[in-house]
Amino acid sequence: MRGFWGALPVEGRWLLSTVAIQTLGRGLTLPFTIIYLHEVRGFDLGLSGALMSLIAIVGLVVTGPGGTLIDRFGARKILLAGLACMIAGCTLLAYATHPAVAAVALVLIGVNFGVSWPGFNALIAAVVEGDLRQQYFGVNFALVNLGIGIGGIIGGFYVDVDSPETFTVIFLVDAISCLIPVALLLGPLRHVRTQSEPSDDAATGVGYRQILRQPAVLWLTLLTFLAMFIGYGQMEAGFPAYARQVAEVSTRVIGLSFAVNTAVIVLLQFAVLARISGRRRTRVMWVMALVWAGSWLILGAAGLLPDTLAAAIGVLAFMGVFAFGETLLQPTVPAIYNDLASDHNRGRYNAINSAAFQGGAIAGPIAAGLLLDQGLSVLYIAVMVAGCLGIGVLAAALERRIPASANGVREHEPEPVSGSEPASEPVDD
Structure with missing residues (x-):
């Protein structure tokens, strides 16, 4: 960690x-x-769920245009606009009685998301x-989970449904916390550019269609969608529903499981980064697919022993x-x-990543609800395990098409056979 911190600009x-x-x-x-x-606020549960879905739906709709705007005007300006929406949204939600x-x-x-x-x-990526860069994304992920986990614990002790003002406070604190990145973007990060210079931007006409035509990007996007579908898409719907209805554990156990999730990420991320540094990223995904398949088999076994200590x-x-x-992952x-992107299209590449993530996060709960509502719990677990194996297949296909530099291969290692040119090259219509 000391070496990583010292190497950072x-x-x-x-x-x-x-x-x-x-x-x-x-x-x-x-x-x-x-x-x-x-x-x-007294909204019925169905309406509340529909309202919550607006965040993901709007986020998915906004992601595409947002990526294009990032490439044109730079990430800093677009992030400031998104954070302004977030501050306004959290403040408004704190007092929303209708x-x-x-x-x-x-x-x-949702616009901010x-x-x-x-x-x-x-x-x-510009910094x-x-x-x-790979290490940074991993450390950033651990710190995000740490912040959200601590916030969830504090919120659990503080909020009280019989005291609406406690909820008003947490939404206002959420709004205030957005002022931190605003201050960074207006202060220490005000000179960071993510867009290319206009004179160098020969490929500004390259849009999403041209980017997605590249085999490496297409396979990576399919992999991302599937990973989100069987991963994060199940965390707020499929997993809790299975744990309650099939494994029959208490809500306390489910809450504790999320604490376990955060703790493992925070404790292991640094060690994992040290182990995967310099290794092919597609091979890391193979391991991840096997680990996730094992996790779903463990949950399936818990469902065979409902309402027991073993299930918990x-x-x-x-x-x-x-x-x-x-x-x-x-x-x-x-x-x-x-690593596939370049300055003139980095926003669009990250928007494709975001859209695949959000698409999987939307489709995952729908599939889980349909299967578990019909009592098909065994099929549900089978679909999740099959999805994990599908990630391995997609990772193998991606490895044959991705440039070695984007696959985390160091210069002295031989480059795998590639089915496409590096995605950073301009594609003409």
């Missing part, structure tokens, strides 16, 4: 040193927003390069093993996208 240190504080506000509200809408007001607030929050992922990834242990073990897989995928 000043801008990278500014970005990384504030991550946990920035995300603490989000952790305060993330687990409790639907509780706030339903139990505090569904229409809550809808406007959640749409504003749509631009923040490609924006911050483009900003990171750090090479193997250091199985649920906790699932989240711990799954978290280990996350420490393998998160440093690699964003690094590949940004």
Whole structure:
């Protein structure tokens, strides 16, 4: 960690040193927003769920145009606009007593989600390069989880459904926490450019269609979507539903499992980064796919022993093993996208990454709901395991098409056979 920190430029240190504080506000509200809408503001559960979906839907719609704007105007300006929407949305939501007001607030929050992922990834890629970039994404992921985890713990002790003002406070704190990245973007990071110079921007006409035509990008996007579908797409819907309805564990065990998830990520991410440095990122994904397959088999076994101590242990073990897989995934995928990209299209590459993530996160709960509602719990686990194996297949296909430099291969290692040119090369119509 000392060597990593010493190798970072000043801008990278500014970005990384504030991550946990920035995300603490989000952790305060993330687990409790639907509780706030339903139990505090009195919206029925179906309406509350529909309102919550606005964040992901709007984020998915905004991501594409947001990536183009990042390439044209730079990540800093677009991030400032997104953060302004986030501050307005959280403030409005704190006082939302009518569904229409809550809808406007959640749409504003969704706008920020749509631009923040490609924006911050483009900003990171502009500050750090090479193997250091992969390490940065991994450390950043650990700190994000640390901030959200601590925020969730504090929020769990603080909020009270019988005291609406406690929810007002946490949403206002979430809004205030956004002022930290605003201060960074207006201060220490004001000179960081993510867009290319106009005179060098010969490929500004390259759009999403041309980028997605490149085999490496297409295979990577399919892999990202599948990973999100069987991974994060299940964390807020499929996993809790299976744990409650099939494994029959208590809500306390489910809450504790998320704490286990955060702890494993924070404790293991640095060690994992040291082990995967210089290794082919596609091979790291193979390991991740096997780890995740094992985690789903553990959860499936927990469902065979419902309402027992073994089931509770199985649920906790699932989240711990799954978290280990996350420490393998998160440093690699964003690094590949940004190593494939160049300055004139970095925003669009990260927008494709974001769209694949959000698409999987939307489709995952739908599939889980359909399968578990029909009592097809065994098929549900089988689909998840098959999806993990599918990630391995996609990673193998990607390895044959990706430039060695984007696959984390150091210069002295032989380059694998590539089925495409590096994605940073301009593509003409």
